[in-house]
Amino acid sequence: MLLRGLTWLVVFQLVGTALNHLFLSILPGPIIGLVLLLIYLMIRGDVSEPLSVAASSLLRYLPLLLVPPAVGIMIYATAIAENFWAIVGSLVLSLVISLTFVGWFMQKLIERRADHHES
Amino acid sequence: MNLDWQGAWASVIHHPLFGIALTLGAYQLAMACYEKTRWVFFQPVLASMVVVIAMLLGCGLEYAEYRRSTEILGILLGPATVALAVPLYLNLRRIRLLLWPILTTLVVGGVFATGLCLLIGWLLGANHMMLMTMAPKSVTSPIAMLVAEQLGGVAALAAVFVLLTGVIGAIFGPGLLSWAGVHNPAARGMALGLTAHAVGTSVALQEGEECGAFAALAMSLMGVATALFLPLTVSLVV
Numbered sequence: 001m002l003l004r005g006l007t008w009l010v011v012f013q014l015v016g017t018a019l020n021h022l023f024l025s026i027l028p029g030p031i032i033g034l035v036l037l038l039i040y041l042m043i044r045g046d047v048s049e050p051l052s053v054a055a056s057s058l059l060r061y062l063p064l065l066l067v068p069p070a071v072g073i074m075i076y077a078t079a080i081a082e083n084f085w086a087i088v089g090s091l092v093l094s095l096v097i098s099l100t101f102v103g104w105f106m107q108k109l110i111e112r113r114a115d116h117h118e119s
Numbered sequence: 120m121n122l123d124w125q126g127a128w129a130s131v132i133h134h135p136l137f138g139i140a141l142t143l144g145a146y147q148l149a150m151a152c153y154e155k156t157r158w159v160f161f162q163p164v165l166a167s168m169v170v171v172i173a174m175l176l177g178c179g180l181e182y183a184e185y186r187r188s189t190e191i192l193g194i195l196l197g198p199a200t201v202a203l204a205v206p207l208y209l210n211l212r213r214i215r216l217l218l219w220p221i222l223t224t225l226v227v228g229g230v231f232a233t234g235l236c237l238l239i240g241w242l243l244g245a246n247h248m249m250l251m252t253m254a255p256k257s258v259t260s261p262i263a264m265l266v267a268e269q270l271g272g273v274a275a276l277a278a279v280f281v282l283l284t285g286v287i288g289a290i291f292g293p294g295l296l297s298w299a300g301v302h303n304p305a306a307r308g309m310a311l312g313l314t315a316h317a318v319g320t321s322v323a324l325q326e327g328e329e330c331g332a333f334a335a336l337a338m339s340l341m342g343v344a345t346a347l348f349l350p351l352t353v354s355l356v357v
Contacts, residue, residue: 009201010198033201041204066282066321067146071168071185073172089243095315098232106306107306
């Protein structure tokens, strides 16, 4: 079950990698694979059991998969230290402001739409 | 009896599985601490990162060696990205209903997030290379690395900024959104995915399936939009 779903995911990513190499060097293979799988699911009309099992098991461990690249911070310690305040300031401030703004903006748009439909 | 303790220790820490064991152990420890305390600084990615770095430094291991031994986890990141299509598809009906708010938020929010980061970085005196490395920080790391390189930044460092951004977003995001009165799961997911990519999406998935789906959507749209338009914009401006 899990294996069959995993195979599908891998196949979609490999097709994405091929397309990335052939036409779309700007988009990475996994993102093209995501779009392809989405199109496939829309055509098919439902999610098969193996695929949904594999997807939910993989996504549950998404944070774990992100740990090794995060550890890469250790080799850039000096470069980061030199620009420490600029980096921390712009990353933290811009994230805090834009995250709050995006959430607020989206909610406003949704609410306005709901009002519109009611009236 | 004279056992070769040192040799045994060296062969353990240089074994290809050591990196995996370290990561799995650190992650489960972080998860357990996080679930017990719900304290934001035990955010699993951040806490595991700290534990792993401390262990590597303690054992005198290089990052390159750790990276090689955890390659399998990195490889699985690809299929995991593809798997995001499933929650996306399951919420397609709701997404279609909100198509215009989503697209408007993507354009306004995407430009706002990237522009603000560059502006603040420039005001605080970051050099050109650093700025170009930070510009794609809100998108998922494979895209960010490609884009940073095109702009004249450093790919590996871009991955680090991406992760930092994601971790900061995961730590403060949910609290900030509640503070700002954003309770709509679609809006929360959109904000987390758009600004804090995969790490934000993993937090959004914990909040609920709808929230996660919107985060996955925002993450992929933001990634695609950044990959297409950021290099173009920078080449026009600079």
